[in-house]
Amino acid sequence: MTAPAVTVRTGMLDCIQANLALLADRWGEPLRHLALGAHLRFRPRPGPDGLPTVDPPPQTHIRQARALIGLVPRHVHHDLEPEALRALSRRTPVVYAVGDTHDMPWLPYAGRARMEHSFLVSGEAGEACVEDAYDNETAWGPARPGRWRLPWEQLPTARTAVEFTAPAAYRAPRPAVALDDPGPYVQAYAAHPDRLTALRRLTSETWLMARARHLHAAYREHRGESPDTHEHLRRWDRLTATAFIALRRAERGRPVPDSLLPDLAAALHADREVFAVRDEQTEPPDPT
Incomplete structure (x- = not known):
């Protein structure tokens, strides 16, 4: 290699x-x-x-x-x-x-x-x-x-x-944000009958969401914008680590933190303020 x-x-x-x-x-x-x-x-x-x-x-x-x-x-x-x-x-x-x-x-x-x-x-x-x-x-x-x-x-x-x-001309896209209500998403994981399966999926989901938020913040910074995202990104990193630890505890038959899903809901709600896009496009094109 x-x-x-x-x-x-x-x-x-x-x-x-x-x-x-x-x-x-x-x-x-x-x-x-x-x-x-x-x-x-x-x-x-x-x-x-x-x-x-x-x-x-x-x-x-x-x-x-x-x-x-x-x-x-x-x-x-x-x-x-x-x-x-x-x-x-x-x-x-x-x-x-x-x-x-x-x-x-x-x-x-x-x-x-x-x-x-x-x-x-x-x-x-x-x-x-x-x-x-x-x-x-x-x-x-x-x-x-x-x-x-x-x-x-x-x-x-x-x-x-x-x-x-690669096209001959390229124009960098404007930042855009589209955030649905996190309630149904969090509730689906809370209500799933197989807790181990839900935790396995949630570990992957929080990993994906944390990376997406780091990437979006990096792009905004690269464009010269300076939203205050550092503490919020650390919050997502902690959430990802908590999900991983919860999964490992569940796999060993040990109790998992009750705070995981409430913390996830709070982080998703906080995204709206932290990543608000002002004076630019606020709704990305639908990829479907």
Whole structure:
């Protein structure tokens, strides 16, 4: 493995955004990727286990790439086996792909956990050159940004594979905020009959929401805005840590803090004031 020289702030990105960010900075300019956080949304949709989720499907990220970071999806392919990915790499400089972490040998999730995850792949001396900017601590060890050369047959099937191009002109998006009432979302987790399942989902949800808020704040700062977000972001970081600890305690049959869901509701309500956008667009375009 080698570590790519990148300007991407990997600790603020989820596993679908991370490699869009690599392309944004590579084909645009350093820190263009921060615009992935221009639109802060809290609009939960139905998710796994009968629980709502704030995690948009990869297709939403791909559709938003043009407006946010200037990447144009020229061709989108589905369900490409490794040999088909290899053929695609012969006619485009780099392929953005989304597959199953279970089948990605460069990740600690390999053989252990299934979730959608992105990577970049190109052909190099008969092998696949995989790049992945994902940065996270996992239950099986750290996942760090890197570049790997692998036999093509070791790659996963790409559920989605995209040939992106960069437009000649790019205009950075204005910050925008759309925050639904958090009550139904929090209540769904409070009422779920399987507490362990709800905590597993909530651990992932708080992780996603904390990163989204850090990214939005970084984009606002990059534009020269200076909303006072530091204490609020620390609050989200504490909430993420509390959710993780609560899950570990529940897995051991120990009681969990009663404050977790009330604290989540309070943080979501506080988002409205902390991230208020004044004198600019306040409603991001609907990604659907």
